[in-house]
Amino acid sequence: MSSPAPNNTLAGDRVLAYATLAPSAFLLLLLAGVPTITVFFTAMQDIGMGDLSGPYVGLDNFAWALSEPSFYTALGNTFVWVFGSVSLEMVLGLGLALLLNKAFMFRGAARAIILAPYLVPTVVAVLTWRYMLHDIVGIVNAALMNIGIINQPVLWLNSQSLAMTSVIVVGVWKFFPFAVIALLGILQSIPQEQYEAASIDGASSFQQFWSITLPYVMPVFLLTTLLRSIWTFHKFEIIYLMTGGGPLDSTTTLPILVYIKAFSDFEFGRAAGGRHYHARHLVRAPCHLLHPHEKSGGTPMTALTTSYPEASRQPRRNFGNGRRSSSDVARPSLPAGADGCLRCRFPAFLDGPLLIQAWRRALHGTPDIPA
Amino acid sequence: MARVEIKEISKIFADHNAVNNVSLTVEDGEFLVLLGPSGCGKSTLLRMIAGLELPTYGDIFIGERRATRLQPKDRNIAMVFQNYALYPHMTVYENIAFPLRVRGVDKQATDAKVQWAADLVGLTRMLKRKPRQMSGGERQRIALARSLVRDPDVFLLDEPLSNLDAKLRHSAREELRQFQDRVGVTSIYVTHDQVEAMGLGDRIVVMQAGTVRQVGTPEEIYLHPADTFVATFMGSPPMNLVETDGLTLGFRPESFLPAVGFASDIAVTPITFNVHRVEYLGGDRLLYGNVMGSLPNTAAIARIPSSVAYTPILGSEAKFAVANADLRRFDKDTGKAIEQHKPVENRRAAYV
Numbered sequence: 001m002s003s004p005a006p007n008n009t010l011a012g013d014r015v016l017a018y019a020t021l022a023p024s025a026f027l028l029l030l031l032a033g034v035p036t037i038t039v040f041f042t043a044m045q046d047i048g049m050g051d052l053s054g055p056y057v058g059l060d061n062f063a064w065a066l067s068e069p070s071f072y073t074a075l076g077n078t079f080v081w082v083f084g085s086v087s088l089e090m091v092l093g094l095g096l097a098l099l100l101n102k103a104f105m106f107r108g109a110a111r112a113i114i115l116a117p118y119l120v121p122t123v124v125a126v127l128t129w130r131y132m133l134h135d136i137v138g139i140v141n142a143a144l145m146n147i148g149i150i151n152q153p154v155l156w157l158n159s160q161s162l163a164m165t166s167v168i169v170v171g172v173w174k175f176f177p178f179a180v181i182a183l184l185g186i187l188q189s190i191p192q193e194q195y196e197a198a199s200i201d202g203a204s205s206f207q208q209f210w211s212i213t214l215p216y217v218m219p220v221f222l223l224t225t226l227l228r229s230i231w232t233f234h235k236f237e238i239i240y241l242m243t244g245g246g247p248l249d250s251t252t253t254l255p256i257l258v259y260i261k262a263f264s265d266f267e268f269g270r271a272a273g274g275r276h277y278h279a280r281h282l283v284r285a286p287c288h289l290l291h292p293h294e295k296s297g298g299t300p301m302t303a304l305t306t307s308y309p310e311a312s313r314q315p316r317r318n319f320g321n322g323r324r325s326s327s328d329v330a331r332p333s334l335p336a337g338a339d340g341c342l343r344c345r346f347p348a349f350l351d352g353p354l355l356i357q358a359w360r361r362a363l364h365g366t367p368d369i370p371a
Numbered sequence: 372m373a374r375v376e377i378k379e380i381s382k383i384f385a386d387h388n389a390v391n392n393v394s395l396t397v398e399d400g401e402f403l404v405l406l407g408p409s410g411c412g413k414s415t416l417l418r419m420i421a422g423l424e425l426p427t428y429g430d431i432f433i434g435e436r437r438a439t440r441l442q443p444k445d446r447n448i449a450m451v452f453q454n455y456a457l458y459p460h461m462t463v464y465e466n467i468a469f470p471l472r473v474r475g476v477d478k479q480a481t482d483a484k485v486q487w488a489a490d491l492v493g494l495t496r497m498l499k500r501k502p503r504q505m506s507g508g509e510r511q512r513i514a515l516a517r518s519l520v521r522d523p524d525v526f527l528l529d530e531p532l533s534n535l536d537a538k539l540r541h542s543a544r545e546e547l548r549q550f551q552d553r554v555g556v557t558s559i560y561v562t563h564d565q566v567e568a569m570g571l572g573d574r575i576v577v578m579q580a581g582t583v584r585q586v587g588t589p590e591e592i593y594l595h596p597a598d599t600f601v602a603t604f605m606g607s608p609p610m611n612l613v614e615t616d617g618l619t620l621g622f623r624p625e626s627f628l629p630a631v632g633f634a635s636d637i638a639v640t641p642i643t644f645n646v647h648r649v650e651y652l653g654g655d656r657l658l659y660g661n662v663m664g665s666l667p668n669t670a671a672i673a674r675i676p677s678s679v680a681y682t683p684i685l686g687s688e689a690k691f692a693v694a695n696a697d698l699r700r701f702d703k704d705t706g707k708a709i710e711q712h713k714p715v716e717n718r719r720a721a722y723v
Binding site: 191193194196197198199200201202203204207211212215216 | 448517
């Protein structure tokens with residue numbers, strides 16, 4: 001008589017377990033596993049938008065990234081963005097969570113209001129903030145000038161020195177409620193008895209905070225910091241909608257760099273000069289249409305585009321976009337930032353040149369963009 | 372060590388009177404138990420002594436000091452909570468040392484004191500562990516040691532045994548009592564468990580709805596309840612109450628016995644008892660039935676030791692009796708006991 005190996009599950013249980021796991025496992029593989037693997041193969045190929053395939057180039061693309069100054073600029077910007085946003089969010093979040101954990105009148109209402117920024121869609125929030133931070137018509141400058149703190153408008157989003165700070169402030173405003181919710185949750189789970197015991201033991205308020213509140217909160221605080229760091233690291237839309245990565249490349253973080261690379265340069269990167277020219281305009285045309293006055297340096301559209309020395313450019317090896325690329329030395333005739341709309345960076349790759357020309361004619365009666 | 376005096380204290384919350392005009396004196400070194408059903412105000416009273424709640428009216432004296440408005444930390448009291456309120460991220464050592472650390476006691480003195488307290492509760496070998504690695508009984512001992520290191524004047528204990536399972540609770544009760552005898556510190560202990568109260572207390576304060584119903588030794592309270600509430604709250608099963616014309620008669624199940632067994636020289640009150648059901652509990656049998664005959668038909672329980680040879684016949688009337696000395700009389704309307712307290716007698720000797 002041989003004793004069978006111990007097995008405490010019924011045969012049917014096991015089948016059911018795998019059957020119920022299968023859909024999730026399949027979706028996970030499909031949506032997370034496949035892209036993770038394919039992105040490695042994509043990264044090792046020279047791929048253009050036209051046919052979505054290209055020759056195998058090994059680690060060339062990585063070598064390019066590491067040799068590209070704009071990559072390092074974006075890396076630095078990303079660090080400032082992540083560190084600035086997350087540290088402010090967490091400090092502000094902890095402070096407000098502690099405040100909201102205390103009993104006071106209208107606490108329920110205060111908690112609901114605190115959540116509001118998190119619930120507002122990013123597009124709405126950003127458009128509102130851009131109005132508020134507008135140098136001429138924005139309420140922020142108006143208020144500060146009325147109070148007398150400043151005597152001329154501050155270029156919150158249009159100056160290299162302030163743009164990142166402004167974007168961080170908006171980001172913190174938008175996302176600090178997450179920290180508040182997470183920390184308030186853990187604060188409320190601290191047994192009141194702990195504080196009562198400590199107060200009998202003779203601990204002051206600060207000692208109670210240091211010895212009870214902080215150790216309780218710390219795991220959630222660290223986890224929230226980690227999550228917020230990850231999410232902030234690849235946060236795209238709030239920066240892109242605020243500044244488009246500019247002025248120059250002062251707010252170009254890695255996701256913005258990748259986006260520009262993929263959807264404004266890559267797409268037509270392998271095309272010859274003429275096609276490249278179109279690509280550049282596809283990106284920017286709606287801005288020119290909507291905000292022709294925003295072009296600094298007064299360079300007319302046609303002059304700008306025709307003076308562009310396309311032939312000398314290496315489309316795959318820079319950002320093809322003088323506004324953003326510090327390595328782009330092939331445009332000495334234009335001041336930096338001259339060819340972009342400083343106010344709006346409308347993602348225009350969805351539009352076609354013919355449509356743009358039709359708009360221009362309809363709106364301004366101006367000559368066509370040379371095709 | 373100190374005497375605690377509570378004078379006409381009341382606590383009024385927004386919607387109800389939690390404690391209503393209570394006066395109490397706890398003698399130096401005494402173990403006093405506050406006993407009552409949940410919501411009777413016993414915990415609120417304890418928290419007022421601790422300083423965690425402020426009384427609406429009245430005064431609290433600890434030792435010679437008026438402590439009514441003192442901060443908890445200035446009262447020199449120690450408190451053991453129901454969930455022990457140990458600091459989960461600190462080791463046993465750090466937990467015990469916490470009251471000394473926050474008061475700025477130097478490291479050497481702290482170390483000596485922690486060792487002494489840990490030794491007293493038998494935790495010396497576990498000082499480096501965290502509370503979550505310890506059993507319920509061990510956690511209770513950490514809480515005791517932590518409250519001990521400061522040499523408090525008064526020990527306050529808020530249902531410290533209620534989180535333990537029944538077996539552990541019994542041994543922890545034993546330990547706690549021995550511990551208090553050794554330390555000799557004035558202790559006030561809150562519980563809703565009458566067995567705990569009887570086993571631990573030098574005196575018991577029975578509370579209900581914010582008022583004190585009776586204060587006395589366990590014997591006094593059990594044998595001579597001051598009113599029908601105390602009579603039914605103490606004892607399991609509770610005292611049988613039979614309402615007659617003018618007054619309520621009360622007798623404990625263990626005093627309610629077959630009439631044949633009483634010695635002839637004992638004055639008894641015969642009662643007719645109709646048994647419906649018998650519950651065998653090992654040492655005793657519980658007989659559920661109705662008293663009838665000259666008394667109004669009322670449900671009652673008799674508790675007969677298994678050593679007494681008696682076979683109840685279900686559904687037929689039997690002759691039972693209660694020794695007159697064990698019969699209690701209460702006012703029918705107020706529920707208050709009518710007789711004066713009598714000295715405790717040796718009743719068992721009278722029954723065969």
